[in-house]
């Protein structure tokens with residue numbers, strides 16, 4: 001049997017493992033405490049509570065983001081209200097969009113997701129570093145899941161905050177491919193960057209932190225590469241995967257919707273229309289939705305009554 005040594009993060013780095021609607025958060029304790037990623041707006045009050053539990057009376061000094069999808073920055077507005085002195089960092093190209101609160105550029109428009117408005121003062125620039133808690137964190141570009149995303153890497157302890165660039169199991173949606181602005185390859189390039197950084201511990205955007213013990217990191221890397229190579233060979237399967245994830249994500253947020261509202265939401269999501277074209281342009285919209293959603297209902301991932309669609313297991 002393999003010897004499994006526990007993950008040893010320094011005591012001043014605290015992983016708050018959340019779920020699939022809210023990203024994980026990493027608290028970087030110290031004289032000027034920081035948080036990396038803030039979860040979904042639905043759980044914003046929980047996020048503020050979590051921070052308060054760990055900081056006590058100490059104010060939060062810094063908020064940083066791996067990328068600005070609604071599951072990673074939804075708690076930022078509430079944290080800024082609770083800690084008005086906190087300074088907020090976002091990936092450099094996103095800074096003007098946050099300042100103008102341009103929901104289409106910030107992707108909430110195309111996916112019809114929700115996120116509370118927040119402010120930002122500082123840009124995370126690849127090649128530079130940012131002080132978070134007691135450590136200087138390197139900023140590395142991480143295109144793939146999101147063209148503007150960054151990795152945050154703390155070299156003394158080998159801790160990588162990967163956002164949605166790398167999970168232990170599975171890969172995130174490749175949004176640049178859907179939008180036609182990029183291919184699948186940048187995701188592989190970012191995995192190469194992660195491999196070169198040789199982290200001891202990866203704190204992913206979703207799922208448990210993982211390390212090297214038992215070959216976990218190498219296995220995760222191999223799984224991610226295999227999955228992306230599969231998408232390169234079969235891009236329509238990425239479209240089906242992405243569409244299912246986006247619908248499930250919406251139901252995780254709202255929990256239930258009247259059928260008419262559900263269809264209005266589906267019809268109004270530009271990203272889903274792009275995915276329809278990428279998956280099965282020969283099918284009509286309603287026919288495609290039916291083919292896409294029926295397996296989700298059959299498996300209980302979603303449920304429906306005569307009047308409502310509900311989140312499932």
Ligand SMILES: [Zn+2]
Pocket residue numbers: 023069071072163164205206
């Ligand atoms: Zn995420």
